[in-house]
Amino acid sequence: MATSAQKQPKRIIRTGPLLFGFALSQLRFLHSLMPDRLRYQLPLSWTPHMLRTFLGSGRKRVYIDVHTRLNLPSSYVPRAESPPEHRLSPDEIRSFWERGFSGPHTLLPPDEMGKLARHMWSLWDKPSSTYPPGSYKYVGSTQGSEDATEMSNEEYATKGLNARDKHLEDGALLDLYAHPAIVERIAQLLGPDLLLWRSQFFPKYPGMGGTGWHQATSYLNETMRVATLTPPHLDELFQLTVWIAVTDSTLENGCLRMIPGTHRELLPMSVEEYDPVKHAANKSDRFGTKILRPSDAINEADAVNVVMKAGEFIIFSERVMHGALPNITSNEGRLGMSGRYIVPGVRVHNPYVLGDAGLAISYLRIQQLKLDRWRPIVVRGSDTAHVNGDRVLRYKPGMVVNP
Ligand SMILES: O=C(O)CCC(=O)C(=O)O
Numbered sequence: 492m493a494t495s496a497q498k499q500p501k502r503i504i505r506t507g508p509l510l511f512g513f514a515l516s517q518l519r520f521l522h523s524l525m526p527d528r529l530r531y532q533l534p535l536s537w538t539p540h541m542l543r544t545f546l547g548s549g550r551k552r553v554y555i556d557v558h559t560r561l562n563l564p565s566s567y568v569p570r571a572e573s574p575p576e577h578r579l580s581p582d583e584i585r586s587f588w589e590r591g592f593s594g595p596h597t598l599l600p601p602d603e604m605g606k607l608a609r610h611m612w613s614l615w616d617k618p619s620s621t622y623p624p625g626s627y628k629y630v631g632s633t634q635g636s637e638d639a640t641e642m643s644n645e646e647y648a649t650k651g652l653n654a655r656d657k658h659l660e661d662g663a664l665l666d667l668y669a670h671p672a673i674v675e676r677i678a679q680l681l682g683p684d685l686l687l688w689r690s691q692f693f694p695k696y697p698g699m700g701g702t703g704w705h706q707a708t709s710y711l712n713e714t715m716r717v718a719t720l721t722p723p724h725l726d727e728l729f730q731l732t733v734w735i736a737v738t739d740s741t742l743e744n745g746c747l748r749m750i751p752g753t754h755r756e757l758l759p760m761s762v763e764e765y766d767p768v769k770h771a772a773n774k775s776d777r778f779g780t781k782i783l784r785p786s787d788a789i790n791e792a793d794a795v796n797v798v799m800k801a802g803e804f805i806i807f808s809e810r811v812m813h814g815a816l817p818n819i820t821s822n823e824g825r826l827g828m829s830g831r832y833i834v835p836g837v838r839v840h841n842p843y844v845l846g847d848a849g850l851a852i853s854y855l856r857i858q859q860l861k862l863d864r865w866r867p868i869v870v871r872g873s874d875t876a877h878v879n880g881d882r883v884l885r886y887k888p889g890m891v892v893n894p
Pocket residue numbers: 693701702732734747809813814815827829
């Protein structure tokens with residue numbers, strides 16, 4: 492791909508503003524007096540431990556999500572009643588809490604998912620009506636990719652964003668995310684009332700590198716200042732992801748990988764801007780426009796490769812250290828799609844980014860992303876907490892929110 496004018500990437504986090512902002516963020520009594528545009532620019536989600544780790548390591552160790560440890564429940568009883576065909580066995584529930592993921596389970600037989608696959612690939616490409624192209628700014632490097640199998644940072648960011656929340660635009664896709672095979676299982680782990688707040692397509696074309704190891708809880712990595720999700724208790728499980736295999740997902744075409752048990756604590760990472768020349772040999776550590784690695788060695792020998800047939804899915808906590816293998820095939824694209832579910836007490840976004848300013852996604856180098864067409868959808872039970880206001884919609888089969 493052609494190399495165009497090059498911009499020097501800015502530092503991911505600047506020390507001066509971080510220190511000043513952190514000091515202000517600790518003066519909680521002042522916050523209600525601050526306008527939203529000041530208050531939500533502060534590193535409100537940083538803890539003293541995160542700041543000490545970052546500065547004490549000479550900026551090398553960064554928590555890309557809020558540092559927390561997960562409280563395990565005192566009993567593994569299911570948190571919701573579900574019909575027998577979707578019931579997790581006591582061993583499956585125990586294994587989920589011990590490993591941080593559950594599955595693969597079956598959503599559709601492979602031939603039925605095969606019939607939907609072409610439609611799903613076309614949705615990945617279709618211009619988003621939720622985040623219309625041109626309505627936000629990409630501010631990262633405009634260097635071309637050099638490697639024909641890899642996307643440039645600009646393509647990765649804009650295509651990745653374009654592939655977000657397509658469940659609001661396509662009834663068949665939303666029906667899959669609201670399918671009882673998925674939501675009934677998630678309910679047993681998370682609770683009876685569930686909201687779908689985000690979805691994302693993840694393609695891996697032939698020759699593309701892997702997905703770098705990463706963990707998340709509250710999606711601090713989006714702004715690196717204020718977490719996207721504000722749960723009642725950070726150390727409880729409040730969100731789960733489902734990853735659905737649209738195509739077969741194999742050792743060769745880039746299946747997911749998980750390190751069991753790593754959901755117990757968030758670890759610091761080393762973060763660099765991805766540069767196609769400098770990182771040609773380690774593009775498998777790529778995550779968005781970044782190269783991401785756990786700061787301390789992790790035991791990759793423990794990793795579970797999650798091989799799946801088309802139509803299968805896995806449920807996992809984003810807290811698990813996870814990533815994906817590279818696609819080493821010459822002609823077999825892999826397509827996965829994630830849905831992210833929360834319990835009703837979790838507030839998504841903050842008034843500042845929901846307003847005119849929009850969201851700045853630091854790991855994609857996107858700014859001013861308007862969220863006016865974004866909606867959380869109740870896919871089971873009801874919105875008992877109402878912390879996301881009137882944006883919340885109730886799922887109906889085939890519904891299209893943003894045509
Ligand atoms: O499919 C991939 O390559 C990564 C998916 C992922 O990290 C996620 O769904 O959270």
